[in-house]
Amino acid sequence: MEHADLIVIGAGQSGLATAALAPRHGFARSLVLESADKPGGSWARYYDSLTLFSPARYSSLPGMCFPGDPDHYPERDEVVDYLLEYARRLPADIRTSTAVTSVTRQGGMWSVRAEGGQNFTASAVVAATGDYGTPFVPDVTGQAEFGGRTLHAADYRDPEAFAGQRVVVVGGGNSAIQIAAELGPLADTTLATRRPVGWTPQRPLGRDLHWWLKHTRLDVAPIRRLLRKVPVSVIDDGSYRAALDRNDVDRRDMFTRLTADGVEWADGTKEVVDVVVFATGYRLTFPYLTASGALDGEGAPCHKVGVATTVSGLGFVGMEFQRTFSSKTLRGVGRDAGYVLSRLRKG
Template structure:
């Protein structure tokens, strides 16, 4: 099969990949975007049905296109899918769906990108923008592997209907954990199991927190390189989830200390039978296709980079990573800022200014 040549191959057609494509085009480059799914919206169509952004629409846009509708509303999953689909349609870039990347290899001063369909592209630069949805994090919890009930990650959760009338534990303290636990509590008896107290933040002096983060510049500050262990972010809530927890539906407890069959043991020694455990415990960068590039990833499969630039392979860039450069690097608006810097670096490397 013939080998195709491209300026830059962008792996992933979600928010980071689409923003990268726009930034690269504006630098005079011709990117080819390879998206594994059947549409250019990344992982958003596969998130749970009721997912709601924790930032208002006015703070959730990619460069070049404001979010649709009321800018003070908190968009839902389908709003984001529609927005990204529209964004992709407006781009002057070669976006190919149904193209899952199998491997990236070094060949001289270029990279060879091979898809699962057998296509091969050679490019001087590669942007890994495939996100993390494909690699859900399942922490080591006492007895979890022996649990005889249902265990699923938030990546596989869609709606509360299958859990009606059940006893459910949701593990996690982030936005998704709290949203899912509060939703499930409407049809089931639910406990939110966390390692510490849930921290909330949304409005200060009548303004959404994102207004202050933007006004002060905190969410643009280059913090990533200084944080070996990034702090956990607070839950951004309009008050409904916090009220649900306050009223005990769901209740909150420390993470269980053991499991025997379908029975869970809590820290106070109480044992009870549980039907399902939902792990809202986050994700890790999903980059198996870089395994052939020596030193690109560490032993845990995490990218070795500085502010999105590979430490070992010139021309390889990462985007959309949590704390890549700032606290919003893996958000819609944050990745939009980061990719501009990445595109400029790649343009200079390829001799385009």
């Protein structure tokens, strides 16, 4: 049995930020448990062309600036390298290939079990596994009979494999737009959404959107309830919108069903389709907390801005709109981690 002051579950951006700030909040020894064979979370598994919508100057974790031109928009591999280097510098013990299976409260301490029979104890635990490990695909009528290929954006890598095919991308967010835009030159592509795509200028009045968010304090404002009601909007400097137009990627209302060889659109017309890509987001799950007393009947965490409300000594970092607009981002997880750690230490 191994003991630590703090156990952080997950070595993605949220877990690494938490471990970096732990000593400032009185946690002398932190242990980070990561199921993958290296730190960095899901970034290495994202599609090849993924590009951040925030400049490097607004994409840093606590204590280490993102390298390169502060005004450039980092690509996926840059983020992967940044997180690996960040992990290497951390004053924390990171255990990779260590998948946590259960977290329970026993005798005033947290007991953490991992695959292979490994056991740990800690005064406090932070769940920082996020939701990117659980892709969400909506239940679509006819899905079982569809003879083409379906995949989630989590399994999409590059457009070459879809050359010459008829592809429908489902979703109206940033990932759906990026994927549809790069499929356009090689495949006959349609974007299927439940409502028209909303567009947010990336550089209003010559300044990056994140500059405005910072200087208006909207980036840190505790307006979670309002943000949940705001429709999805795509951040664009005009290039993605132009790419969709240039390559005849049209938008249509979401199809009503899948058929044996394609889709049936809302107006009743049927069309042969080779591939459907679901860029439909992810769902937050904490299977290792099932017996912790920290989840409600539907498996959602019982918390107030990241601090568990039904048990003591447990926190969450990396949840969308956990405290602010930026809670789930590279620029926001550090603020949330600091807040949660301060409350866990006081508790």
